[in-house]
Amino acid sequence: MSSFSPGLILMLGALAVPLLRGHVRSLYMLWLPIAGLLYTISLEPGVYGQIEFLGYTLELVRVDSLSKIFGYIFFGAAALGVLFGLKEQDTVPQTAALIYAGGAISAVFAGDLISLFVFWELTAISSVFLIWARRTERSYRAGMRYLIIQVGSGVILLAGLIIHAADTGSIAFGYLGLSSPGTALILVAFGIKCAFPLLHNWLQDAYPEATVGGTVWLSAFTTKLAVYALARGYPGTEMLIWIGVTMTAFPIFFAVIENDLRRVLAYSLNNQLGFMVTGIGIGTEMALNGTVAHAFSHILYKALLFMSMGAVLYRTGTIKGSELGGLYKSMPWTAGFCIVGAASISAFPLFSGFISKSMILTAAASEGYFFTWLVLLFASAGVFHHSGIKIPFFAFFAHDSGIRCKEAPWNMLAAMAIAAFMCIAIGVYPGPLYAILPFPVDFAPYTTAHVITQLQLLLFSALAFTWLQRTGLYPPELRSVNLDFDIVYRKGLPAFARGFVRIFGPIDREARRAALGAFGRVVHQIYRHHGPAGALARTANAGNMVFWMIVMLAGYLVIYFI
Numbered sequence: 046m047s048s049f050s051p052g053l054i055l056m057l058g059a060l061a062v063p064l065l066r067g068h069v070r071s072l073y074m075l076w077l078p079i080a081g082l083l084y085t086i087s088l089e090p091g092v093y094g095q096i097e098f099l100g101y102t103l104e105l106v107r108v109d110s111l112s113k114i115f116g117y118i119f120f121g122a123a124a125l126g127v128l129f130g131l132k133e134q135d136t137v138p139q140t141a142a143l144i145y146a147g148g149a150i151s152a153v154f155a156g157d158l159i160s161l162f163v164f165w166e167l168t169a170i171s172s173v174f175l176i177w178a179r180r181t182e183r184s185y186r187a188g189m190r191y192l193i194i195q196v197g198s199g200v201i202l203l204a205g206l207i208i209h210a211a212d213t214g215s216i217a218f219g220y221l222g223l224s225s226p227g228t229a230l231i232l233v234a235f236g237i238k239c240a241f242p243l244l245h246n247w248l249q250d251a252y253p254e255a256t257v258g259g260t261v262w263l264s265a266f267t268t269k270l271a272v273y274a275l276a277r278g279y280p281g282t283e284m285l286i287w288i289g290v291t292m293t294a295f296p297i298f299f300a301v302i303e304n305d306l307r308r309v310l311a312y313s314l315n316n317q318l319g320f321m322v323t324g325i326g327i328g329t330e331m332a333l334n335g336t337v338a339h340a341f342s343h344i345l346y347k348a349l350l351f352m353s354m355g356a357v358l359y360r361t362g363t364i365k366g367s368e369l370g371g372l373y374k375s376m377p378w379t380a381g382f383c384i385v386g387a388a389s390i391s392a393f394p395l396f397s398g399f400i401s402k403s404m405i406l407t408a409a410a411s412e413g414y415f416f417t418w419l420v421l422l423f424a425s426a427g428v429f430h431h432s433g434i435k436i437p438f439f440a441f442f443a444h445d446s447g448i449r450c451k452e453a454p455w456n457m458l459a460a461m462a463i464a465a466f467m468c469i470a471i472g473v474y475p476g477p478l479y480a481i482l483p484f485p486v487d488f489a490p491y492t493t494a495h496v497i498t499q500l501q502l503l504l505f506s507a508l509a510f511t512w513l514q515r516t517g518l519y520p521p522e523l524r525s526v527n528l529d530f531d532i533v534y535r536k537g538l539p540a541f542a543r544g545f546v547r548i549f550g551p552i553d554r555e556a557r558r559a560a561l562g563a564f565g566r567v568v569h570q571i572y573r574h575h576g577p578a579g580a581l582a583r584t585a586n587a588g589n590m591v592f593w594m595i596v597m598l599a600g601y602l603v604i605y606f607i
Contacts, residue, residue: 052151104156205230281328292319335404
């Protein structure tokens, strides 16, 4: 059994979901991640499931402390996602979600780059159905862009894999480093999936357009799989420190002015990924432990925040901050769970974010990265602004929008309650989490210095928000569209294509006319002296036309979907 990848339990089990109905389907879907988690717990460290492929040895199951802890939290996130979407009637997103989660888990346990690539692409293809399942024009277009970028990440990964294998003769997925063009390409592929700066817009574009439950699934797996891959392949790569620092800072400014609250959470997700990437770049045992602990905590509290906003969208039909407010009267439990998630992402003491984020901050300070430490402190204050305060304030409090609706369904409340309990339990008693981290933990989060520093930071941030709000300087919630770097390929690329066609189109037509004329004269001469020249003479013009039609169609499809 140890040669059987844990992710296959979800992937193979998903195939039966469309055949089941009612409570049987619900119980079956809940059982799958629980069975997978129990199987993962039973696995002993080692390498299993080795098979030969094209002269290479594939390792389908590589079990160590790093893969197991990601396996634990991925199965936990899958269970929460199933419970939250239990009343979903459409089996397509349910099946896709299980295959998506199973692909991510199988990638975590893959011990070679070929297996990683296969499951990497499987997560891209299956996850797009969670976006398309919303069945709107915006979700369709966002899903196409998401698919192009995610599959593109896989293509780059494959190119890097081939170059790396040719250089070294190895496909082992261990420490890679920036040692060759192949490993540099692999880092780019990981960076796209991790939403590095300038490569990040697929996240803010696609996640808010997914279904109510689909965003919960998406927030847990895609980017955290990339974090795992970076931690496995590039620990101690100093360039990642500066990439991570940038990731923590720039989303703050977009999140503060964003009106779509699920898009605010998407920007804050990018911010939190920056802490993890910074920890990987520092590369010490404490930094890597902090990165893994923060990924574990983040999956829980980010899922909780997306679930609370998903419940609001489910009951009210809108997620715009300008249209919400006063919902604590109608959805008090959802409001309470949202506040727990907000406290966790803001790293309040006694909540999960505090016991993980403080490890990364301590690692940065102890290794002499003073500027990095300062930026991380600034980013911590910023995330309290846009996720700790803005999300619950504008959704449930602020002005009274007059919306009166039912509380979230019981299954959504149950999923939020479990996530909220875990956020508090890990914050109060981090010992069990610390015990399963990749390296021995010698860190006490609840020292006087840590607690007082964090409380001062949060108090300053809360006072700043209050002052800005009362003076009218805080950006109001307005119906608007914020421009980010994606304007380059969503608007700039089509404009460039149109300009290119306008300038070079006439030149191309004249060149083709001249070439075809010359070709026709040659064929005519052959025909006069030797008779019919076979298929070439009869089909030259038609074949040329078909070729250019294919080229234009391919170009049109790329521009249309982008």
